[in-house]
Amino acid sequence: MRITLPPVAIAVLVVCSVQPAAAQTRRDAAACAALTKLQIPGIALSITKAEWFPEGSSPPAGRGGAPNPMKLPAYCRVDGVLDRRTGADGKPYGIGFALALPGDWNGRFLFQGGGGLNGSVQLPLGATAAGTTPALLRGFAVVSTDTGHTGTNGFDASFMQEQQAALDFAYQAVGRIATLAKQIIAQHYAKTPDRSYFTGCSTGGREAMLMAQRHPTFFDGIISGAPAMRTAYSGIGDEWVATMLNTVAPKDPTGKADPGAALSDAQKKAVIDGVLNACDANDGLKDDMIFNTKACRFDPKVLVCGTTKTDGCLTMEQATAIEKGFAGPRDSRGRQVYPGFMFDTGIASAQGIPGLLHGGRNPVGPPFSATSMDVDARAAAAAASATDALSATASWTNLNTFSTHGGKLMFFHGVSDPWFSALDTIDYYERMTKANGGPEQVMNWSRLYLAPGVGHCGGGPVALDTFDMLTALVDWVEKGTAPASVTATGRALPGRSRPLCAYPQHAHYKGTGDTQDAKNFECRN
Numbered sequence: 001m002r003i004t005l006p007p008v009a010i011a012v013l014v015v016c017s018v019q020p021a022a023a024q025t026r027r028d029a030a031a032c033a034a035l036t037k038l039q040i041p042g043i044a045l046s047i048t049k050a051e052w053f054p055e056g057s058s059p060p061a062g063r064g065g066a067p068n069p070m071k072l073p074a075y076c077r078v079d080g081v082l083d084r085r086t087g088a089d090g091k092p093y094g095i096g097f098a099l100a101l102p103g104d105w106n107g108r109f110l111f112q113g114g115g116g117l118n119g120s121v122q123l124p125l126g127a128t129a130a131g132t133t134p135a136l137l138r139g140f141a142v143v144s145t146d147t148g149h150t151g152t153n154g155f156d157a158s159f160m161q162e163q164q165a166a167l168d169f170a171y172q173a174v175g176r177i178a179t180l181a182k183q184i185i186a187q188h189y190a191k192t193p194d195r196s197y198f199t200g201c202s203t204g205g206r207e208a209m210l211m212a213q214r215h216p217t218f219f220d221g222i223i224s225g226a227p228a229m230r231t232a233y234s235g236i237g238d239e240w241v242a243t244m245l246n247t248v249a250p251k252d253p254t255g256k257a258d259p260g261a262a263l264s265d266a267q268k269k270a271v272i273d274g275v276l277n278a279c280d281a282n283d284g285l286k287d288d289m290i291f292n293t294k295a296c297r298f299d300p301k302v303l304v305c306g307t308t309k310t311d312g313c314l315t316m317e318q319a320t321a322i323e324k325g326f327a328g329p330r331d332s333r334g335r336q337v338y339p340g341f342m343f344d345t346g347i348a349s350a351q352g353i354p355g356l357l358h359g360g361r362n363p364v365g366p367p368f369s370a371t372s373m374d375v376d377a378r379a380a381a382a383a384a385s386a387t388d389a390l391s392a393t394a395s396w397t398n399l400n401t402f403s404t405h406g407g408k409l410m411f412f413h414g415v416s417d418p419w420f421s422a423l424d425t426i427d428y429y430e431r432m433t434k435a436n437g438g439p440e441q442v443m444n445w446s447r448l449y450l451a452p453g454v455g456h457c458g459g460g461p462v463a464l465d466t467f468d469m470l471t472a473l474v475d476w477v478e479k480g481t482a483p484a485s486v487t488a489t490g491r492a493l494p495g496r497s498r499p500l501c502a503y504p505q506h507a508h509y510k511g512t513g514d515t516q517d518a519k520n521f522e523c524r525n
């Protein structure tokens, strides 16, 4: 029997077939499923899963999940392993990754850098320096990777004993996953990405630098936050501050320092008040935020107890310990082994990795309890560290292929970061600037933004740690609009906004207008 559709039904069918939303969703869900069979010639690739999530799904919270509750757009999540193998230690290895392919793709690719020692595949979202709208929600295709090993937590270093796994973490995996992700994107959308971006903080910030340094044409725009660029040396810098404070901490009967007890809460508060007293107003406004870091000079000795002892006053020994600790370690020839740390409002923070005034705290291990340090021996060990030699990004400064290719590179660093000193990132930025033709040239493609009060990649009691650097980067890459400043807000200070200015400039209050509003501040030298 022949069925003849009435004209109305035909019209409806035609309308349905050109409805972009419905057609798009169906096509993407089917295309998503097809990715399970994806093979790329010459690559040992296993796709373990390709799952379609309709619009409105909630990502998991917690470690590796979303930073805030949010609804995701429709997307395809592809999970896979590159180079699955049995390691020299008999354990299974491979470079795990997850790639989020939005149903409504904006033509851009974003690589989400890792954290700590990696070892797990985090939710591919692209939330770093993206303000309140992660890249996936904007329509970017986003990839994340474990960089070649699985760890029991973010700091499981056992993989370092396996040669290829160590190489993968040090520098190899990110480049390979970048290439692979672009290939999968090209297969899925039948089109290569128009633009490629990389964002990351800490280890992700180091990986961001790796990309600019070792794969100068892979990415058009890169954001590197608080880069873990030479951990053998930052470890010395962290322990140095703790060691100096331990010299004035109470000791147990065996003479061992009680880590973290060097200063009372009242003394920590007195130090913060003293820092604010010396430095807060230098940016034109007393607002508990120190933007003019260059002009900040604080001498802890001003807090030494006088004839009338107050709760927060310091002994001369305590003041000296703080001063020496923050000045950073020097070897016996007087050479600075790691820069010191800046005096800022977050140095007594109890959030996340505790601030430096907490003394014995160690970002990744048991508290430091030593009361002395052989800086020469430690510096020699750092210089001999093969891991540091292979993974560090502090030395390489020639980025002329990257910049000639049109690449833009933005750095950010919290001034109160207790793990990696913002001064070390400033030092790299200045060396890199010098090596690439000076500030006038380099400001055309690379800028550094310091975030006062902000701890390691975020947090802090007086911090504006939410900023949309990703939009600024995209505009710089795609429209040529260089970002003089990026506006920052934060949950710690509702209603307040400030510009983060490109180093060496800082945000300065203009003298009139609402002191909460970023528009009443300007970038000054």
Ligand SMILES: [Ca+2]
Pocket (backbone or CB within 6 Å): 279, 280, 281, 282, 283, 284, 285, 286, 287, 288, 289, 290, 291
């Ligand atoms: Ca201020």
